[in-house]
Amino acid sequence: MTNILCIGAGYVGGSTMPIIASHCPQHRFVIVDINDARIAAWQSDQLPIYEPGLDEIVHQTLGKNLFFSTEINRNIAEADIIFVSVNTPTKMFGQGAGRAADLQYWEKTARQILENSTSSKIVVEKSTLPVRTAEAMERILNSNGNGLHFDVLSNPEFLAEGTAVHDMQNPNRVLIGGRETEAGQKAIESLVEIYAHWVPRERILTTNLWSSELSKLVANAFLAQRISSINAISALCERTEADVNEVANAIGRDARIGSHFLRASVGFGGSCFKKDILNLVYLCEHYGLPEVAQYWEQVVTMNEYQETRFAANMVTSMFNTVAGKRIALFGASFKANTNDTRESPALEVCRALLAEQADIVITDPHAMENACYDLKELATRVVFEPDPYIAARSAHAIAILTEWRQYTELDYEKIHHSMVKPAFIFDGRNLLDHKRLYKLGFNVYPIGKPPLTHSLINHS
Numbered sequence: 001m002t003n004i005l006c007i008g009a010g011y012v013g014g015s016t017m018p019i020i021a022s023h024c025p026q027h028r029f030v031i032v033d034i035n036d037a038r039i040a041a042w043q044s045d046q047l048p049i050y051e052p053g054l055d056e057i058v059h060q061t062l063g064k065n066l067f068f069s070t071e072i073n074r075n076i077a078e079a080d081i082i083f084v085s086v087n088t089p090t091k092m093f094g095q096g097a098g099r100a101a102d103l104q105y106w107e108k109t110a111r112q113i114l115e116n117s118t119s120s121k122i123v124v125e126k127s128t129l130p131v132r133t134a135e136a137m138e139r140i141l142n143s144n145g146n147g148l149h150f151d152v153l154s155n156p157e158f159l160a161e162g163t164a165v166h167d168m169q170n171p172n173r174v175l176i177g178g179r180e181t182e183a184g185q186k187a188i189e190s191l192v193e194i195y196a197h198w199v200p201r202e203r204i205l206t207t208n209l210w211s212s213e214l215s216k217l218v219a220n221a222f223l224a225q226r227i228s229s230i231n232a233i234s235a236l237c238e239r240t241e242a243d244v245n246e247v248a249n250a251i252g253r254d255a256r257i258g259s260h261f262l263r264a265s266v267g268f269g270g271s272c273f274k275k276d277i278l279n280l281v282y283l284c285e286h287y288g289l290p291e292v293a294q295y296w297e298q299v300v301t302m303n304e305y306q307e308t309r310f311a312a313n314m315v316t317s318m319f320n321t322v323a324g325k326r327i328a329l330f331g332a333s334f335k336a337n338t339n340d341t342r343e344s345p346a347l348e349v350c351r352a353l354l355a356e357q358a359d360i361v362i363t364d365p366h367a368m369e370n371a372c373y374d375l376k377e378l379a380t381r382v383v384f385e386p387d388p389y390i391a392a393r394s395a396h397a398i399a400i401l402t403e404w405r406q407y408t409e410l411d412y413e414k415i416h417h418s419m420v421k422p423a424f425i426f427d428g429r430n431l432l433d434h435k436r437l438y439k440l441g442f443n444v445y446p447i448g449k450p451p452l453t454h455s456l457i458n459h460s
């Protein structure tokens with residue numbers, strides 16, 4: 001039996017470790033966190049994160065070979081392999097503020113591992129980290145004077161929230177980076193063996209440490225770049241009466257381009273894309289590559305433009321004022337099937353409309369609690385309403401900000417009847433049947449397509 005510890009019971013630690021535990025019943029898994037409430041929630045009926053399929057896996061393994069705990073020091077001492085999945089947000093102070101990764105949580109963890117270890121261990125970076133962080137981790141860990149040896153591996157997590165269970169059960173690749181020394185290769189093999197319980201060997205890629213660390217940043221930069229690329233084109237489509245869905249379909253048929261991740265929208269969100277690109281930008285600047293840094297920074301700038309443009313379009317379309325108008329925001333999470341609201345475009349649109357003195361009602365099937373927390377400084381100015389029908393009642397407009405399937409199944413005729421006329425729908429996800437909505441009497445504003453408006457409306 002191997003004792004496997006994961007430090008950090010957030011989205012990554014909490015969703016990956018139960019799945020690994022379910023495939024490796026012979027090993028013992030403990031997940032620890034400094035956040036007592038989070039650890040308690042993982043052991044309750046109300047898990048702290050919403051992720052389809054995760055409840056069953058946690059309940060299958062909990063108390064058998066999976067344990068949650070706040071006793072970090074003791075569990076470090078007992079562990080053979082330690083995954084570190086603490087948060088690495090953008091640094092908001094001092095050198096590199098607004099760009100570099102804030103490594104304080106990560107470094108505290110490294111020192112805590114050092115202080116509490118009485119045997120040699122493999123330490124696995126699961127958090128997303130700047131390239132060459134493992135070097136610093138090795139230096140801290142191997143500064144012990146008692147002959148212990150630590151092998152540091154990089155094993156970045158590629159799961160997407162909302163499909164985390166599926167992604168983890170059927171990964172298109174698992175990436176493990178390590179030192180090219182004998183000890184490093186042995187450590188890599190130990191981790192390969194764990195994943196090989198359910199992942200075909202040819203999907204387990206092994207590389208040097210720096211390629212592995214950098215690949216995670218590059219993967220997120222490329223994914224976000226595709227969204228910003230199609231969103232840039234959506235703005236041009238709106239000026240030229242081209243239809244961005246038709247353009248995406250036409251270009252996506254080229255196998256060199258591919259059809260995935262070409263959906264125009266109000267913008268990307270989530271805790272990772274912006275932070276990881278800014279981290280990449282910072283690294284490029286640090287290594288004296290300003291042109292490369294500027295190239296990638298534009299992906300973030302484009303995303304901010306798309307969010308701002310969406311909110312501004314709402315205001316101009318509604319006769320240049322939304323002051324005192326009730327507007328229902330459908331969706332608060334940054335994408336469907338998660339309760340994560342970090343960097344959600346919905347919250348950016350909300351803030352922009354509040355600045356225009358609109359009366360905002362937010363509805364979401366799973367993310368209301370997080371949205372309420374994120375908007376706490378504006379809480380008195382926002383109504384949180386779980387029922388979308390009630391949210392839309394007496395509203396001038398609805399904005400679709402998360403692609404929850406539930407929103408495709410609503411009775412929009414009933415909703416239209418309950419709204420102030422003329423009634424507007426701004427579909428930030430191109431989710432709904434726009435022609436049908438138009439026939440029901442709505443003025444419909446999709447992304448990257450001509451709006452469908454009734455004649456009284458001046459949308460110039």
Ligand SMILES: NC(=O)c1ccc[n+]([C@@H]2O[C@H](COP(=O)([O-])OP(=O)(O)OC[C@H]3O[C@@H](n4cnc5c(N)ncnc54)[C@H](O)[C@@H]3O)[C@@H](O)[C@H]2O)c1
Binds near residue numbers: 007
């Ligand atoms: N969320 C994603 O979809 C995703 C995907 C891939 C990679 N990542 C990366 O994984 C890392 C974690 O992301 P997340 O979304 O799970 O973050 P998170 O904020 O949800 O979770 C991090 C957890 O670490 C805990 N923590 C912080 N310092 C600690 C310490 N010293 N000891 C014990 N626990 C500590 C926090 O309390 C928190 O619960 C980040 O580097 C992120 O970039 C995230």
